Amino acid sequence: MKLKILAFGITKDIFGASEKELELQDGLSVGQLKDILEKDFPQFIKLKSYFIAVNEEYAEDNQIIIGTDEIAIIPPVSGG
Numbered sequence: 001m002k003l004k005i006l007a008f009g010i011t012k013d014i015f016g017a018s019e020k021e022l023e024l025q026d027g028l029s030v031g032q033l034k035d036i037l038e039k040d041f042p043q044f045i046k047l048k049s050y051f052i053a054v055n056e057e058y059a060e061d062n063q064i065i066i067g068t069d070e071i072a073i074i075p076p077v078s079g080g
Contacts, residue, residue: 001023001024001025001026001066002022002023002024002067003022003023003024003033003065003067003071004019004020004021004071005019005020005022005071005072006018006019006071007019007020007073009075009077010047011044011073011074011075014041014043014044022036024036024065026067027064029061029062029063029065030054030060030061030062030063031061031062033052033071034052037073047075047076049076050073050075050076051073051074052071052072052073052074053073054069054070055069056070056072058074
């Protein structure tokens with residue numbers, strides 16, 4: 001499946017763009033997507049945390065992704 005991933009903040013810098021399209025296997029879980037991102041873009045490992053949103057909702061690692069899902073990477077946020 002072709003998956004378009006939206007990136008924000010530091011994750012946009014890691015991709016070098018505000019979105020990235022990846023060709024991935026069908027039936028991929030959010031946790032597997034994180035593993036792929038960390039392998040292909042090792043800078044993700046250096047982040048203290050980041051979240052994956054599927055269709056504008058935070059997703060658990062076991063959630064399955066389908067090709068029509070909107071995926072976004074939410075970087076760590078600091079503030080006071």
